[in-house]
Amino acid sequence: LIEVQDITKTYIMGDSEVHALRGVSLGVEHGEYVAVMGPSGSGKSTLMHLIGCLDRPSTGHYTLDGTPVEDLDDVALSALRNRKISFVFQSFNLISQLSVAENVEVPLIYRGTPREEREQLAAQKLASVGLAHRRNHRPNELSGGECQRVAIARALVSDPDIVLADEPTGNLDTKTGEEVMAILAELNDSGTTIVMVTHDIVKAKHAKRLVQMSDGKIDRQLVGEEK
Amino acid sequence: LIEVQDITKTYIMGDSEVHALRGVSLGVEHGEYVAVMGPSGSGKSTLMHLIGCLDRPSTGHYTLDGTPVEDLDDVALSALRNRKISFVFQSFNLISQLSVAENVEVPLIYRGTPREEREQLAAQKLASVGLAHRRNHRPNELSGGECQRVAIARALVSDPDIVLADEPTGNLDTKTGEEVMAILAELNDSGTTIVMVTHDIVKAKHAKRLVQMSDGKIDRQLVGEEK
Numbered sequence: 001l002i003e004v005q006d007i008t009k010t011y012i013m014g015d016s017e018v019h020a021l022r023g024v025s026l027g028v029e030h031g032e033y034v035a036v037m038g039p040s041g042s043g044k045s046t047l048m049h050l051i052g053c054l055d056r057p058s059t060g061h062y063t064l065d066g067t068p069v070e071d072l073d074d075v076a077l078s079a080l081r082n083r084k085i086s087f088v089f090q091s092f093n094l095i096s097q098l099s100v101a102e103n104v105e106v107p108l109i110y111r112g113t114p115r116e117e118r119e120q121l122a123a124q125k126l127a128s129v130g131l132a133h134r135r136n137h138r139p140n141e142l143s144g145g146e147c148q149r150v151a152i153a154r155a156l157v158s159d160p161d162i163v164l165a166d167e168p169t170g171n172l173d174t175k176t177g178e179e180v181m182a183i184l185a186e187l188n189d190s191g192t193t194i195v196m197v198t199h200d201i202v203k204a205k206h207a208k209r210l211v212q213m214s215d216g217k218i219d220r221q222l223v224g225e226e227k
Numbered sequence: 228l229i230e231v232q233d234i235t236k237t238y239i240m241g242d243s244e245v246h247a248l249r250g251v252s253l254g255v256e257h258g259e260y261v262a263v264m265g266p267s268g269s270g271k272s273t274l275m276h277l278i279g280c281l282d283r284p285s286t287g288h289y290t291l292d293g294t295p296v297e298d299l300d301d302v303a304l305s306a307l308r309n310r311k312i313s314f315v316f317q318s319f320n321l322i323s324q325l326s327v328a329e330n331v332e333v334p335l336i337y338r339g340t341p342r343e344e345r346e347q348l349a350a351q352k353l354a355s356v357g358l359a360h361r362r363n364h365r366p367n368e369l370s371g372g373e374c375q376r377v378a379i380a381r382a383l384v385s386d387p388d389i390v391l392a393d394e395p396t397g398n399l400d401t402k403t404g405e406e407v408m409a410i411l412a413e414l415n416d417s418g419t420t421i422v423m424v425t426h427d428i429v430k431a432k433h434a435k436r437l438v439q440m441s442d443g444k445i446d447r448q449l450v451g452e453e454k
C-alpha cells in the first residue's frame with residue numbers, strides 16, 4: 001500500500017542545509033499497524049508528511065496504492081490524499097474560527113457528504129473521544145489534551161484507508177491515552193492501515209511492527225515478540 | 228512562596244458553564260519541586276496559569292511571595308510575574324516571526340539586559356538543550372520536540388525564582404526528556420522553585436511532591452517514598 005524507496009528530504013536555509021531524511025526505505029502493507037519511534041529531530045514527522053502526501057521528497061520514490069506520487073501534480077496529489085489518508089498532526093492543526101463539531105466535520109465537507117449525515121458522523125466520533133459536551137466550543141477554549149482528542153475525532157470521521165498519527169497521545173494522561181489506543185486498535189481490526197509516531201514505548205506495543213529512526217535514517221525494525 | 232486558597236475558575240460560555248477549578252488549595256515553599264498529574268481536562272493548565280499570574284481566579288485567594296495577587300492591578304501583576312516566574316507552555320507559544328535565538332532572548336529584553344549579555348545567555352541556554360546549531364531558524368522550521376526545547380531554553384534564560392513547566396517533555400523521546408529533567412533537577416538544586424505538570428509518572432518521580440488532580444480538584448498529595 002505504502003512503498004517508500006530511498007527518499008531524502010533536505011531543507012535549504014540560506015547557506016545551511018538540514019538533512020531531515022537521509023535515505024529512508026519503508027513498505028507498509030494493507031491493514032498493517034506500524035509504530036515509528038526515535039529521538040526528537042530524527043525525521044519522524046517529516047517522513048509522515050511525505051507518506052501523507054503533504055510534501056514531496058527531495059530525491060527517491062514514493063508509491064501509494066500503486067500510484068507513483070511523482071507522476072501526480074499538486075491537485076491530483078491532494079485528491080488522492082483526501083480520499084485515502086487521514087492525519088493526526090503533532091500540533092493538532094485545528095481551525096480556531098470553527099467550533100469543535102465543525103472542525104471534526106471538515107473532512108466530510110471536502111467529500112461532499114450531506115449536512116445531516118455529516119453532523120451525525122461528527123457527533124459519533126466526538127462522543128467516542130469523550131468530547132460530545134464540548135461540540136460548540138472553540139479550540140482555544142479547550143485543554144491541550146482535549147484539542148488532541150478533537151484532532152483524533154477529525155481523523156476518524158471519514159473512515160479512511162490509512163491513518164497517520166503523529167504522537168497522538170503526547171498530551172494525554174495514561175488512561176485517556178489508552179482509550180485512544182483502543183480506538184486505533186479497533187480501527188485496525190476493521191482493516192484500516194495505521195502508521196503512528198510515538199515517544200511512548202508502552203503505546204508502541206499496540207502496533208505490530210516498530211520502526212526505529214535516528215538522524216534521518218531507519219536504524220532497525222522490530223516485529224512481533226521482539227518489540 | 229506560592230499560597231493558593233480555595234480558588235475556583237469558571238468559564239462562562241453562552242448558556243453553559245465550565246468549572247475548570249472547583250476549589251483548589253495548595254502551598255509551595257521556596258525551593259520545592261512539585262509535580263502535578265491528572266486526566267486530560269482536569270484543570271492542571273488552568274491552575275498553572277493562575278499560579279503564573281497569567282489569569283485570575285473566579286473566587287478564592289492567591290498570595291505570591293507574600294503579596295496578595297488580588298491587590299495588584301494588571302500592570303503590577305505583569306511586573307511581578309516577569310520578575311519572578313518563567314513559564315514553559317503546553318503549546319510552546321513561540322513567536323513565529325522571531326528566530327530561535329531571538330525567542331530565547333525575549334525575557335531578557337523585558338528586563339532591559341544589554342544586548343551582548345543577552346545574546347551570550349541565550350546562546351548558553353540553547354546549547355544546554357542541544358539546539359545551538361538552529362539559532363537562526365524560525366519555529367516553523369523546527370520539529371515539535373525542538374520547539375519544546377526552545378521554550379524550555381527561554382524559560383531558563385532569566386534565571387527565574389519559579390519555573391512553571393506545563394508538560395515540558397510531552398513531545399520528547401525518553402533520552403531527550405531525561406536531559407530536560409536533568410536541567411530542571413540542577414535548577415532546583417540551585418534554589419529554583421519548580422512546579423511541573425506531566426502525564427509521565429517516570430518524569431514525576433524527579434519531583435519531591437506529587438499533586439494528583441481530577442475534575443477541577445486536588446485528590447491527594449504524595450510525598451517522598453510514597454510517590
Ligand SMILES: Nc1ncnc2c1ncn2[C@@H]1O[C@H](COP(=O)(O)OP(=O)(O)OP(=O)(O)O)[C@@H](O)[C@H]1O
Nearest residue numbers: 141142143144145238247267268269270271272273
Ligand atoms: N478559555 C476556556 N474557556 C472555556 N473552557 C476552558 C478554557 N480553558 C480551559 N477550559 C476548560 O477547563 C477545563 C480544564 O482545562 P485545563 O486546560 O486546565 O486542563 P488540563 O488538565 O491542562 O488538561 P490537559 O491534560 O488535556 O492539558 C477543560 O475542560 C477545558 O476545556
Ligand SMILES: Nc1ncnc2c1ncn2[C@@H]1O[C@H](COP(=O)(O)OP(=O)(O)OP(=O)(O)O)[C@@H](O)[C@H]1O
Nearest residue numbers: 011020040041042043044045046368369370371372
Ligand atoms: N520546514 C523546515 N525547515 C527546516 N528544517 C526543518 C523543517 N521541518 C523540519 N526540519 C528539521 O528536520 C529535522 C527533522 O524534523 P522532524 O519534524 O521530522 O523531527 P521529528 O522526528 O518529528 O522530531 P520530534 O520528535 O521532535 O517531533 C529536524 O532537525 C527539524 O528541525
Ligand SMILES: [Mg+2]
Nearest residue numbers: 045090370371
Ligand atoms: Mg515530530
Ligand SMILES: [Mg+2]
Nearest residue numbers: 143144272317
Ligand atoms: Mg493542559
